[in-house]
Structures are given as structure tokens and as C-alpha cells.
Amino acid sequence: MTYFAPLDDMVFALLQAAGDGAFEEGGLYGDLGDGVAESTLAEAAKFAEQALHPLDRVGDRIGARFSEGAVICPPGWREAYSRWRDGGWNALAASPEFGGLGLPALLNAACTEIWNGANMAFALCPLLGQGAIEALEAHASEELKRVYLARVVSGEWTATMNLTEPQAGSDLSLVRTRAERSPDGAYRLKGQKIFITYGEHDLAGNIVHLVLARLPDAPEGTRGLSLFLAPKFLPGGDGRFTLRNDLRCAGLEHKLGIHGSPTCTMIYGDSGGATAWLVGEENKGLACMFTMMNSARLAVGLQGVGLAERATQTALAYARERRQGRSGADQGRSAERIVEHPDVMRMALTMQVLTQAARAICYETAASIDRARRERDPVRAGEADERAALLTPVAKGFSTDIANETASLGVQIFGGMGFIEETGAAQLMRDARILPIYEGTNGIQAIDLVGRKLRLGGGGALRREIADMYSVVEAAGGFAASGVVREAVAALEAASRSLLEADTSKALAGATPYLRLFALARGATLLMKGALSGDPRRVALARFFADNVAVAAPSLARVVVDGAPSLLEAGGTLL
Template identity: 50%
Template sequence: MSEYQAPLRDMQFVLNELGYLDRVRALPDCAHLDADLVDAILGEAGKFAHGVLSPLNVSGDRQGARWENGEVTTSKGWREAYQRFVDGGWNSLSCDPEFEGQGLPRVVSALVEEMWNGANLAFGLCPMLTRGAIEAIELRGSAYLKSTYLTKMISGQWTGTMNLTEPQAGSDLAAVRTRAEPVGDGTFRIKGQKIFITYGEHDLTDNIVHLVLARTPGAPAGVKGISLFVVPKFLVQADGSLGARNDVRCASIEHKLGIHASPTAVLAFGDNQGALGWLVGEENRGLEYMFIMMNAARFSVGIEGVGLSERAYQRARGYARERIQGTEIGAATRSNVAIIRHPDVRRMLMSMKARTEAMRALACEIALAMDCAERHPSQAARQESQALVDLMIPVIKGWSTENAVDIASLGIQIHGGMGFIEETGAAQHLRDARITTLYEGTTGIQAADLIGRKIARDGGLAIGQLSTRIQQVLEELAWVDDPQLQANASALARALVALNTSVEFIVGHYTSQPARVAAGAVPFLELLGLVAGGWQMARSALAAQRQLKAGDNDQAFYGGKLLTARFYADHLLPQVESLSRVVVQGGDALLQMDDQQF
């Protein structure tokens, strides 16, 4: 069973040749991050991903997490791996130095996260959820909550969870029913049932800090009456030691298609006296806080898509190089060859590779924008960066994960019949990837957010700025005398026109015909992902061409980047125009259908 290898050279290309490292180093407190230091971090993370996490991926899938009498046992080796993860300081990489975090900017930590997900998604989910909980407490927690929880959660000594979903409240959180009754001393008693709680119960740490959405008595109906609470599994005493067990119990864990090693818990709060909870920030503003966390979580799920895609690609490429089958089309000899020589296998591999590279570069662009939005000295720059982040989070989440499902499925296809056999390992990637378009908001939810809050609301301002930046790359390309790059430019130019047409339609009809626009939301999200990926691939081609012209030694590497960008332009970008037709004309028939005509 081949293990995950962190794609260090590709990651360095994005950071160095695409200029993201230079740009982040210009921010306050980031100048020390030179290429050597970053290489060292990525190198060590790569070793951990390869040597510790990847070997547990298959066994974790087979054994799964097990539930018995309210307790969850993680699969063999999980506890030791988690302890090494914490001891290595990996949990605190991107966290606030005030609470002993390492303050690494997102543009670097996103690549480290990609490695955890590529090596072992079921493992990576635990620190991902903890980060979300940390962020909520950092953002709006009281001094008591910060001092009690942050240092231990940042180190990884305790983990965190996000408790949103209830059986009747999935995509629609307005329907949350869990109640929070004030005790009188500032604390609350929480009662209700939460489902789909990732790592809601486990044996990796001695405490779990649940962030829980609930309603206080008399709160307004709907989303404006939801508050956010910290509910620890064990109450924390004044000296920081653990006290009594809180009234929260794991009623069961789910039997899922994938990520078997990640326990997905049903949590019962308040079967007895009610679970003690502490309000985060102000009452009735819980959903607002949760959405700030959720944006970070959605970005992270997008990174899961990148990591899984890379993993599926590596496995398929390895098989395609080793599996001997058939003769080569058009070759002089009739000897058998590795299947990587067959054009259709190459097509599938290139489709996996090109999209993975485009997604990674795009994720780094947005991670850099997150860093700028947080750290840039100029308010205008911070605001513009935040607008780009807000615009693109649903695309990073939706497009990267839809791609991941398709890429994992292509990975199976390259293995032929062997891909269907579980021992091969390719099927697990599809099973694992399949969750990513569902949790933290389905692709439909991402797309609704994209066309509504991110495009229609500002009248297309933020996406207009993005479009201008893509136009600038086209102008750069126009100066380069190279037919390969001209093909890229021409495909990207056509795609950009189609993007602008779609945006005009959305902005022009969102208020007057909201359902018709909504019918094209997911196709538009896909369209924007393809164009934004094409933008990054064009930048990648320009960078590679510069290196080749400069006579860089690594001709094969940069030549490969040029060809990969060209493949993206030839195979992926043509879809943009057909998607644009769907966005503009696709609403009529489906809205006219009566429910009973389905």
C-alpha cells in the first residue's frame, strides 16, 4: 500500500514562483518566513503526514471508531498519533501567539492542512473542528472562557466541536430547538439533541469543548434567536483541573459511507439536570458568530478537497506507471506498456493533476487574502482582501469538493476493475471525498450564498474586482510570444467573457426573478471555480515560462507546468461557456414543473 507523499515541489512552486510567500512576507510580523524556514516546516509536516498519518488511513477506515455505552474508542494507533501530533506542536501552528499558538499565516498553514487531509482525512477533521471552536472563543469569548480553554485547546490537550445540526435543522438553522435556561449565576442549563457532531465523543483527550447553538427563553423565532454556548464534556475547576462530568452524553455514532475513523456523534444534552453551558458573546447573536467560524471551516473543507484530490492522483499515477496492459497506440513495437502510455489514462491523470494544481493555487490566493484581511496595515487593503475572501469562500468550498468527488472517482476508473476492490485503496478516497460536498453547507448552500450575499448584494462589485485581476493576467499573457501561452490566453479570455455575462444576468435578475437565478446557482459556482482556476493556471504558465527563459535547470518540471496549464485551457475552460448558457437560460423548465410532475 503506497503512502501519501506531500507534493513539496508543487507547494514550493505555488509559494515561491507564484509569489505568495513574497506577498505574505510583506505583512507585519511575517518577514522572518523566508523560503528556508517555510521549506523546513513543510518538510517536517510532510514527514509526519507520510510516516504517521498515512499509515493509519486504511486501518482507520476498516476498523472505524466504535461506540459502546456512550463511550467512543478510536481505531488502533489513533491515540498515539494524536499525542505525537500535539507533541509536535502541529495543532497550534496557525493559532494566536497570545495563547501559545505559533501565528503562522494561512497561506502556509493551508498547505500543511492539505497534507493532513491528503494523508488521512478522518484524522485531520479533529484538529480542524478544534480550530473552529478556538476561533469562536478567541473572537467573542469572555476573559473567563479564554483563560480557561484557549491554551489547552490550542496545544491540542483538549479538542473542540461545533454543534449546529438537529434532526429538523440541517441547512436551515432557523429550526434549532435546543434550549438554554439561565441558572442565575451567568451559566445556563442546555437541553436538546444534536446530530452529525464530528468528533463529538472520542478517547483522544480527557476533555472535549462543545460549541453549541441553543435558544434562551423568550428568544425571537428563527435565526435571530439563537445563542452560542461553550459546553465542556467535563466541567473545569478554578485551578484548571477537571471536575464533574457534564450532562452531555453520546447516544450513538453514525454508520457512514466514508471517514469511518472519524466518530460522527449524536449528542444528548441535558438528559438529567441539563448540561452546564457558558454564553459566548451576546445572546441571540450565535448564528452570526457561528458563521464567522463557519467561513474558516468552509475554507478548510475546500482544502480537504485539495488534499484528497492530490492523494487520489498520487495513487492513480503510481498504478498507471506500474500496471502493464496492452500496446501503445501508434508505436512501432507491439510490446506491452504501462497504462500511463494510453491516451485515455493520460487524459484522466491530467484532468486530476490540472484541477488539483488549480485548486491549490486558488486556495493559496484566498489564504493570502485572509492573511491580508487580518494583518495588512492599510484598512482599504484589509477591506478589499476581506471582500475577496467572502466572495471566494463558497467557491473554494464548493468547487474544490465537487472536484474532489469527481477526481476520486477518476482515480478508481484508472485502476479498472481493481479500483472497485477495497484493498486497492482507491475506493476509500471516493467514499471519504463524498462527505465534503455535504458538510459545512452543501454545494447548493454555498452557491446560494455566492449568488446572493456575495454577488447580488454588492451589485457585482467584488467579483468585478476579481474579473479585473484576471484581465490583468490576460494583458500580461498578450506580451509573451509563445503559442502555448497564447492558447491559454485565448481560452481564458473566452471564459472571462462568459463569466461576465453570467454575473450580469445574476446581478440583473436576482431581485426580480430570484428563483430563476437560484436555479443556476450551482452551475455558476462551478463556472466561477473553473475561471478562477484558469486564472491561477495562467499565472502558473507565466511563471513557468519565465523560469524556462531564465534557463532554470529544472526544465522538465517547468515544462510540465506549461503543459498542465495548456491541458486546463483545452479540457476544462471550454465548459465555462456551456455553463454560462445554463446559468442564463436554465431556470424556466424546472420552475414550471409541478411537484407531482417529477
């Protein structure tokens, strides 16, 4: 099983998301040198294919191991991490002020897809570090930034997010970890955190934990949460980070997938309290975490894209070699390649177009983040910011759902061999299964979309998004499937209206099918926009997506509009 970054498709999607003229002087990315985007992606692809991907299988088979408080990453991973760090890959997105390359979010998004296509369990470590970097850049004191930020940016040290506790998962208001003020201006943390990705490992010299905890006098609920920085090693008398802090990994979870990524139970304050410093203000921890989470949500969406791409490549390669049976068209003697069977074609094409639609949505989200930061016109910057907020739950929810769907279709294309671990198709399915769960379950994404994002800017963000979809349909008037796509957008419009008028229960009941509907309409229009290039393959795939996938939109709209009463009534039988 191999993975190659699909540079043609990626660059195409990247340029489409950037918009016309974006890389020209005065354009959104006019500051980037000519061809920098393409060459960065090509280098990233080379590194991922050569250094990260070959370690993916050993990561699955051997996994991270726990031994007397230490965590040993799979064979070869330490060396790969050194190459990652030394190659400067960790510093792509961060601000140049702290040693970062300051690459646009869009370019970083494409790289994130590549790392995760090659080796998702490995890529998860820098992915979470990137969220931490953003939180520190935005909220940490100058002193904390000075000491920690450059080292986390370079990858010399790694960083983690510590939110979850046994009783507090989706509901962070239930967090119990305590923080006490210490006379030296620092704090002491006591509590248990679970599901901490790379909470302990042997890849880097120090681990910077960002920890959500509660001060003694804090209000209840999420308004009483504060964010702290607690390093694994504290500075000793000589200023070198050699003193073990009072925090430790108590064990690793035995997981369905991403075996190479250590998922740690972390104990803070066994011996009096872990030394920690406040990030941002007291009781404003959740806002700081949201800085990390939004970035991480898009990144998790891109994990889904990378994994879906790899599942597609893997299954398609098999379907092009494996010979079984004869399809209807040719009743000759010799068995055909299974890719020639219409039913296998359907599976492989579905994998391809779902991947492309998810990629397009994620890249649009990333480009909107760039536009919000780079656009000089404040109105347009504000609109771009709203657009990024609107699209983020769709990017996360849809891309991770389709990662599971494509991984499962991939197993199906492999047939019996798909159920055997040696082919690797099953691993992708196991790995993918975490994506709709972490960084906010996809149910949480859907509720965020329906409960908050639809009303963003007085509903303006949604109106502009739908108007943009219609404009694509207009431009594609002669396109064979434009009628189906128009119906999909109209279905989204009707469902949106219904949700905006609905009471809370009905809106929540329709949230998940609505997110899917949104993604189908947006995906269909983005693929159709790409088809306007006239490239016969893009035309064919856009048409397939419309006729065979987005055609579900009207049914989904009916579920959103009419499904809630029977759901809420039947739900009563479950209680």
C-alpha cells in the same frame, strides 16, 4: 497506497498566492524568517507521511467504535494524537496570546492540505477545533478564554461544533435545543444534536463543545440562536476537570466513509441540563458560528485538495506500472503501461489539473485572509477581506466537487482493482463523498456566492476579481490557449451580469453551474499565471486545463443565462 506532500507544487502555489515580494522585508509575510514557509511545510510533510498516513487505512477498516457511552478511536490513533499535540502541530494557526504560533492563514492552509491528504478522518478533529478556537478568540469572555482556550490551542483538549439537529441541517432556524439561564450565571442545555464530529472520543482529556441553542424568550428563527460552551468534564471542587457534565454520546453513525472519525449523536441534559456558558451575546449565536464556519469552509476545501492530490498520486502510480494493451502510436508486441494510453492520460491529467486549480483557488483565499489582517492600508485590507468572502464558497464548493471527481477517476484508472477495497482507491471515493455535504452543502455555497457574495462591496469584489483574470489573459497573450481562457473569463462576466439582473428564482436556479463556471475561469487564469514562469510542465498543464476543462465555460454560462425558465417549468412536474 502512499501519500507524499507535493512540496514543489505546494510551494509554487503558495508563493504565487502570496504575490511577488511577499516574503521580503516589508512584504505581506516579511515577518516570517527566511525559508520558514518551506521548512514548516517540509516538517509538516514528514510528520504527516510518517505518523498520520500509515494510520489512514486502519482507520477505515476498523473505524471508531462505540461502547457503553465511550468511543474508541482506531488502533494507533491515540498515540498519533499525542505525537500531534506534543509536536505542536495543533497550535500552528492560533494566536500567540494563547500559546499558538500565529502562522499566517496561507501557511496553515498548506498544512491543512497535507494533514488531510495523509489522513482525512484524523485531520477532521483538529480542523473543527481550529474553527472553535477562532470563535472563542473572537467572541468568548476573558474568563472562558483563560480557562479553555490555551488547552484547546495546545490540543490538550479538543473542541467540537454542535449545530445540526434531525430537523435542522442546512436550515438552522429550526434548531430546538433549549438553553435556560441558571442563577449562577451559567446556562443549562437540553436537546439532541446529530452528526457531531468527534463529539466523543478517547484522544484527549476533555472535549469542549460549542453548542447552538435557543433561550426560552428568544425570537424564532436564526435570530434566536445563542452559542454556548459546554465541556465534557466540568471543574470539580479542586479545580480539576473531573466532573462529568450532563451530556453524552448516544451512538455513532454507520457512514459511507471517514470511518475513523466518530460521528456522534449527542444528548444534552438527560439529567436536568448540561452546564454551559454563553459565548458572545445572547441571540447572536449565529454570527459567532459564522466565524467558525467561514474558516471551516476554506479548511474543507483544503480537505478536498488534499484528497484529490492523494487520489491523483495513487492512480498515477498504478497507471505507470500496470501494463495492458497497446495504444495507437505503437503496435508492438508487449503491452504498454496504461499511462501511455491517451484515454488514461486524459483521466490522469484531468485529476492533476483539477487538483492544481482547486489548490490555487484555496491558497488565494487564504492569502486574502492574511492580507485582510495584515495589510496596513485600510482600503486594501477591506478589499482583501471582500475577496476572501467572495472566494470562500468557490474554494469550498469547487475543491470538494473535484475531490469526488478525481477520486472517481482514480477508481476508473484502477479498473477492476479500483472496485476492490484493498487498493484504497475506493476508500478515497467514499471519504470524499462527505465533503460536498458538510460545512454547508455545495448548493448552499453556490447560493451564498450568487445571493450574497456577488453584490459584496456594491459588486466591487466581483469586478476586481474578473479584472484580475483579464490581466492574466493580457499577460499571457502569446500563450497557446489564451483565447480559450479569455472566452472563459468573458463567459463568467456575462453570466455574472445576467445573475445580477435576475430575479431570485433565476439566480438560485443558476447558482451551481455559476459556481463551477467561476472556478473554471479562476482556475484557468491561475494555472496560466503559473505557466508564465515558463516551466514546460506548468505550461503544458495550463494548456490542457484550458483546452480540455475550462472549454466548458461558455456552455455553463448558457445554462446560467438561459437554463432557468425550463428548469423552473420542469421543476413544477416534481412537486
